[in-house]
Amino acid sequence: MNHLKEEELIEHYYSRGEGGDAAQEHLEQCARCAEAFKALEDDLSEFADVEPPARDAGYGERVWQAISGTLPAYEARKRSWLHINLWQGLSYAAACLLLVGVAFFAGRQWEHKQVQSAVKSQPPPVQQPVIPTQPRERVVVVVLSDHLDRSERLLVELKHADADSEETVSPLRDEARSLLAANRICRQDARKSDDPDLARALENLDRVLAKVANHPGRMDAADLTRLQEEMNADGLLFEVRVLRSRIPNRQGAKAARTEGGEI
């Protein structure tokens, strides 16, 4: 059996009556510890309360009179100002945080709803090809028209070019290189749109542009004459002019087909 230590006896002495004390059970079974506890009780009972000297009803008043002269009055305004400002500041900060939070949440919700409504308002799948196709073809038509204009100008300048002048031939070569890339795109589009006349004319144009653009070194009079003959032989300039004049009609026909839903 483990006997109670002095600390445990002291703890038990002061916590008696609080219940749940295992020390009490031990003391009832252990004579040695019970004897030690009795000695502790005897010792501590010697320190009985000495009744403090009585103080009459006027004691508090006398204490107040003794100290009141040294006490400064609180400054109500200063105190309340600090107090109110502190709480006001905290309240404003909390309100701002709440406002920012609500605004953020509302923004997220609004954005979410916008995306959902955009998805819902999309046209049905049947109509989908109509809308994107129409602008795409219009862009190609505009580019083709522009391309034919530039090509016509180039061919006219080439027709009247002077082979002895480098200042005339060199810009033509640069322009031909630029037109060559655009011509290939237009030619591919003509094939796709099943327009054999346009495709053939663009092929002829491509051949001339390639020769001008890729001609090595300085273009002499013989080269220039050969190109001019080829142009005339094929009637390329005339063909380009005819095609360019067809563009508005061709655009109108396409638009009519689009409205009819044939595309």
Add this chain to the structure above:
Amino acid sequence: MVRMGQDDQAAIRAILAGDKEAYGALVARHASSLFRVAFRITGNEADADDVVQEAFLRGYRKLEGFESRSNFGTWIYRIAVRCALDRIGGKKVDESRRVAEAPDLEQDQVQVADAAAGPDRLLLSGEIGALQEAAMRSLTATERTAFVLRHLEDCTTGEIGAALGIGPNAAKQAVFRAVQKLRLRLAPLRVRI
């Protein structure tokens, strides 16, 4: 008690609003209970009076920091305990010299009168009181205060810790040390009686 708490809160609001005189009501209401604990800790009437005044002065200066949820009586009681602790702690140097110069335990045994002496009862009682007083003076300020609060004021170790600004375990240890020292000092008395 609730009524008193409400009155205390109203008085505190008035004081903080600039009405200094309202503090007089708080002083009148709590002065006696502060004197009682101050006297038990200091063991001296004059010191207890000084402690009461000092406690109310400190309380007034700290009143802005008083939390309205707390009980003013408990709050000013703790301040009074700290004031009393400071007072007996300040005297500790002199007291420790007295304790060091006190007769040793063997000498104590010789000096205490025998209980069988019958006619010397009053003298014995006086000597016991003197020995108890000497034993109390042998304690440190914290031990003495902790013992008084536990033994005479029926405070819990948590309340003692709060009043002394230490943890409950430290308060419990202070009480243990105080009891051990007191028993050791009173051992000669027990042998002779």
